[in-house]
Amino acid sequence: MDADSDVALDILITNVVCVFRTRCHLNLRKIALEGANVIYKRDVGKVLMKLRKPRITATIWSSGKIICTGATSEEEAKFGARRLARSLQKLGFQVIFTDFKVVNVLAVCNMPFEIRLPEFTKNNRPHASYEPELHPAVCYRIKSLRATLQIFSTGSITVTGPNVKAVATAVEQVYPFVFESRKEIL
Amino acid sequence: MTGRVCRGCGGTDIELDAARGDAVCTGCGSVLEDNIIVSEVQFVENSGGGSSAVGQFVSLDGAGKTPTLGGGFHVNLGKESRAQTLQNGRRQIHHLGNQLQLNQHCLDTAFNFFKMAVSKHLTRGRKMAHVIAACLYLVCRTEGTPHMLLDLSDLLQVNVYVLGKTFLLLARELCINAPAIVPAGRDGVRRKCCTDGGPSLHLSRSTPGSTVPRAGRPLQTERAFPSLGRSAFTAALRQLCDPCLYIPRFAHLLEFGDKNHEVSMTALRLLQRMKRDWMHTGRRPSGLCGAALLVAARMHDFRRTVKEVISVVKVCESTLRKSVCFRLTEFEDTPTSQLTVDEFMKVDLEEECDPPSYTAGQRKLRMKQLEQVLSKQLEEVEGEISSYQDAIEIELENSRPKAKGALASLTKDGSVEDTTSSLFGEEDAEDEELEAAASHLNKDFYQELLGGGLPGSAEAAGGPEGGGGPPALESLLGPLPTAASLGISDSIRECISSQSRDPKDASGDGELDLSGIDDLEIDRYILNEAEARVKAELWMRENAEYLREQREKEARIAKERELGIYKEHKPKKSCKRREPIQASTAGEAIEKMLEQKKISSKINYSVLRGLDSKGGAGPRREHARPQETAGARRLSRRKAPASTSGADPVAGVRKRLRPMVSTQPAKKVAVGEQALLPSPPSLEAEPVRPTSAVVVESGPVSYHPEEDADEEDPDEEDGEPCVSALQMMGGNDYGCDGDDDDGY
Numbered sequence: 001m002d003a004d005s006d007v008a009l010d011i012l013i014t015n016v017v018c019v020f021r022t023r024c025h026l027n028l029r030k031i032a033l034e035g036a037n038v039i040y041k042r043d044v045g046k047v048l049m050k051l052r053k054p055r056i057t058a059t060i061w062s063s064g065k066i067i068c069t070g071a072t073s074e075e076e077a078k079f080g081a082r083r084l085a086r087s088l089q090k091l092g093f094q095v096i097f098t099d100f101k102v103v104n105v106l107a108v109c110n111m112p113f114e115i116r117l118p119e120f121t122k123n124n125r126p127h128a129s130y131e132p133e134l135h136p137a138v139c140y141r142i143k144s145l146r147a148t149l150q151i152f153s154t155g156s157i158t159v160t161g162p163n164v165k166a167v168a169t170a171v172e173q174v175y176p177f178v179f180e181s182r183k184e185i186l
Numbered sequence: 187m188t189g190r191v192c193r194g195c196g197g198t199d200i201e202l203d204a205a206r207g208d209a210v211c212t213g214c215g216s217v218l219e220d221n222i223i224v225s226e227v228q229f230v231e232n233s234g235g236g237s238s239a240v241g242q243f244v245s246l247d248g249a250g251k252t253p254t255l256g257g258g259f260h261v262n263l264g265k266e267s268r269a270q271t272l273q274n275g276r277r278q279i280h281h282l283g284n285q286l287q288l289n290q291h292c293l294d295t296a297f298n299f300f301k302m303a304v305s306k307h308l309t310r311g312r313k314m315a316h317v318i319a320a321c322l323y324l325v326c327r328t329e330g331t332p333h334m335l336l337d338l339s340d341l342l343q344v345n346v347y348v349l350g351k352t353f354l355l356l357a358r359e360l361c362i363n364a365p366a367i368v369p370a371g372r373d374g375v376r377r378k379c380c381t382d383g384g385p386s387l388h389l390s391r392s393t394p395g396s397t398v399p400r401a402g403r404p405l406q407t408e409r410a411f412p413s414l415g416r417s418a419f420t421a422a423l424r425q426l427c428d429p430c431l432y433i434p435r436f437a438h439l440l441e442f443g444d445k446n447h448e449v450s451m452t453a454l455r456l457l458q459r460m461k462r463d464w465m466h467t468g469r470r471p472s473g474l475c476g477a478a479l480l481v482a483a484r485m486h487d488f489r490r491t492v493k494e495v496i497s498v499v500k501v502c503e504s505t506l507r508k509s510v511c512f513r514l515t516e517f518e519d520t521p522t523s524q525l526t527v528d529e530f531m532k533v534d535l536e537e538e539c540d541p542p543s544y545t546a547g548q549r550k551l552r553m554k555q556l557e558q559v560l561s562k563q564l565e566e567v568e569g570e571i572s573s574y575q576d577a578i579e580i581e582l583e584n585s586r587p588k589a590k591g592a593l594a595s596l597t598k599d600g601s602v603e604d605t606t607s608s609l610f611g612e613e614d615a616e617d618e619e620l621e622a623a624a625s626h627l628n629k630d631f632y633q634e635l636l637g638g639g640l641p642g643s644a645e646a647a648g649g650p651e652g653g654g655g656p657p658a659l660e661s662l663l664g665p666l667p668t669a670a671s672l673g674i675s676d677s678i679r680e681c682i683s684s685q686s687r688d689p690k691d692a693s694g695d696g697e698l699d700l701s702g703i704d705d706l707e708i709d710r711y712i713l714n715e716a717e718a719r720v721k722a723e724l725w726m727r728e729n730a731e732y733l734r735e736q737r738e739k740e741a742r743i744a745k746e747r748e749l750g751i752y753k754e755h756k757p758k759k760s761c762k763r764r765e766p767i768q769a770s771t772a773g774e775a776i777e778k779m780l781e782q783k784k785i786s787s788k789i790n791y792s793v794l795r796g797l798d799s800k801g802g803a804g805p806r807r808e809h810a811r812p813q814e815t816a817g818a819r820r821l822s823r824r825k826a827p828a829s830t831s832g833a834d835p836v837a838g839v840r841k842r843l844r845p846m847v848s849t850q851p852a853k854k855v856a857v858g859e860q861a862l863l864p865s866p867p868s869l870e871a872e873p874v875r876p877t878s879a880v881v882v883e884s885g886p887v888s889y890h891p892e893e894d895a896d897e898e899d900p901d902e903e904d905g906e907p908c909v910s911a912l913q914m915m916g917g918n919d920y921g922c923d924g925d926d927d928d929g930y
Contacts, residue, residue, distance in 0.1 A: 133336065
């Protein structure tokens with residue numbers, strides 16, 4: 001067991017969501033008709049644009065606000081956002097790349113042991129809530145980090161937080177508690 | 187009756203009529219009290235000859251319909267509404283609770299939860315039914331009744347997750363620790379047996395009396411698990427969880443007739459076993475129940491189809507099938523599966539199994555370890571290969587120099603590094619020869635050297651002979667990634683610097699180009715003209731109807747506009763963006779906020795403002811000192827209102843200045859000077875305002891904030907900073923009654 005605690009935990013970031021503004025109105029129909037990699041949702045009033053490198057999907061609103069999802073690091077998100085801005089420029093908009101912000105980071109992490117969810121929930125009462133009728137995982141919220149962890153009995157943990165650092169600290173914070181209520185191997 | 191004195195005349199002769207419930211002074215005739223509450227029960231005969239009890243019914247919840255004595259009109263009204271809400275809630279809780287067959291105790295608890303929720307305003311923005319369902323479920327959880335959230339959602343026809351959300355919120359806000367699974371186990375079973383109608387009857391009737399009641403444990407619990415051994419029983423208590431609660435209920439619904447008990451016992455045992463074999467965590471209780479019941483039914487030769495079970499436990503067919511199949515396959519791995527049905531019923535295996543997912547994980551882990559070992563071996567092999575490679579290379583180089591002649595001595599030892607040095611100068615070649623020979627003995631060292639001198643060696647190796655061999659290739663490949671990584675770090679640096687520079691940068695695209703964005707590739711994302719035309723055509727055709735509608739709509743609007751009957755859609759209020767409050771101090775900010783938000787329409791804001799300045803006079807003394815630096819600015823500001831002030835603002839200015847002037851002398855000299863300055867101008871201004879004398883005279887605080895807002899701003903700036911938030915509060919209290927207190 002001690003050996004397990006020495007194992008470095010790999011936190012795998014699966015999604016980074018960021019937003020930015022272009023400071024100009026975007027003619028969605030123009031984007032839709034001239035872009036090759038777009039889906040125009042007319043009824044919703046948005047255009048989805050996908051890029052290959054980095055692999056991101058962007059939601060473009062006519063107000064000039066753009067949401068990029070699918071990046072796997074903050075740098076990549078930024079790079080993708082800039083590329084997107086560039087391609088919008090190529091489409092002939094006066095794009096000014098501003099207000100870039102990482103909004104949400106999703107990561108997964110595997111514990112090298114099983115977790116006794118009932119026990120874990122009991123010990124971490126105010127933060128953790130376990131409703132097997134609704135969801136198989138324990139929902140553990142860390143208010144100060146604005147991070148939420150979904151802890152599964154198999155030992156895998158899904159973390160969402162406002163940025164990569166918060167996600168990492170959240171996992172660090174929760175590790176001792178999880179370790180406490182691990183399943184002993186007989 | 188005796189000790190009372192009439193308020194009107196002071197007489198003591200007061201008549202108390204219990205039947206009517208009032209007290210009247212016989213002296214002056216004034217009614218002293220109305221609706222007296224009496225303790226005795228009286229009956230009166232009515233005209234029809236029947237008798238009825240005297241008085242009014244006062245409900246448990248207090249106020250009810252009795253008009254409360256005293257109290258303002260508003261307060262009374264508020265209470266009524268609250269009472270009404272509670273009454274509604276009570277009714278609905280009863281209604282829903284009866285459908286769930288909950289007992290009175292549970293309903294009362296639920297009502298208490300509901301009351302708490304109402305008093306915490308948790309009902310706002312939520313549907314009443316949801317809140318009530320959440321309250322009831324909360325009770326079910328705390329009391330351990332065999333009800334699921336799904337039942338409630340079924341009754342209400344509301345999505346479970348919506349209810350779940352409400353339930354979680356209530357539990358969190360009311361700080362009720364709904365016993366998730368573990369702690370309420372013991373109580374849960376007992377209560378379940380007591381409260382649950384049908385199945386519990388079966389249980390208690392047909393249980394064999396063989397179990398010996400142990401002290402400290404409820405008998406009923408024992409009976410619920412008669413056939414479980416001691417260890418299983420304690421295990422059941424230890425982690426008795428939801429699924430067990432539901433088994434009897436579901437079994438009842440599945441109608442196993444006489445064998446109801448046996449089937450449910452088998453199902454329970456199966457569940458227990460699953461639990462001990464770690465199959466239940468993270469799985470839906472109803473699904474587990476369904477699986478257990480299905481298997482149990484088949485063990486007892488009942489023919490229950492999956493569909494029947496589904497209709498009872500309410501999970502998706504595939505879920506159940508999956509859970510049955512998978513559980514069974516998982517079960518196969520456990521020792522329990524080695525037992526026959528009869529054995530299973532009798533024997534309790536002591537050992538616990540690792541959870542299925544865990545064993546699966548272990549398998550994965552083993553695979554990973556194997557992979558690691560393999561990769562390690564691979565590395566070793568690679569090392570060996572590279573050493574061979576070196577040897578081969580040396581041989582090659584040894585064989586080649588004969589033809590080259592001049593370079594022969596240099597390259598003889600085969601050291602690539604040697605050749606590099608040879609480019610620099612041949613004079614120390616001999617020394618290097620020795621050195622290289624020494625290093626040649628130590629392969630590892632040599633390799634390190636090779637790694638270090640990559641770029642140089644690449645050129646060198648390429649120079650003397652055409653084929654540099656594997657190391658040269660390696661070294662050729664080497665620099666590529668490093669250059670790329672350099673570029674990346676550059677781009678990152680670019681990003682960071684551009685972020686700060688961005689807002690000012692008008693074009694904003696300069697940095698985009700530089701930082702490794704491949705324009706060519708982006709161009710590929712954009713269709714060329716022909717393609718765009720085709721796409722546009724397609725799109726137009728596809729959306730022809732929508733486009734036509736749009737055109738029609740526009741035409742209609744244009745027509746209506748011509749006729750003058752077109753109604754412009756007013757932009758939504760939310761669209762109107764408030765400009766962010768810019769204030770230098772908290773006091774100012776609060777004032778502006780108050781102006782914007784209008785906490786109450788009943789507040790006379792002008793009075794409030796007047797109070798501010800008055801209140802501000804006090805603390806100014808303390809604040810003035812640090813503000814010295816602003817002295818010069820103040821001076822000009824002070825003058826401004828006086829000189830520019832028209833007729834209206836004078837009142838305000840004068841009003842404001844009065845306390846200021848009076849307090850100024852206490853300050854430092856410099857400030858005092860400045861503060862004194864404005865008073866003469868304002869006095870001068872007074873004679874200039876005959877046009878609006880009425881406004882001024884009508885009272886010091888009657889000026890309108892809108893009219894003099896402009897002129898006042900500079901004035902405020904020195905008036906406001908001194909007003910602390912607290913003082914503003916104090917001022918508010920004085921300025922208006924009651925209502926605005928709620929705002930804070």
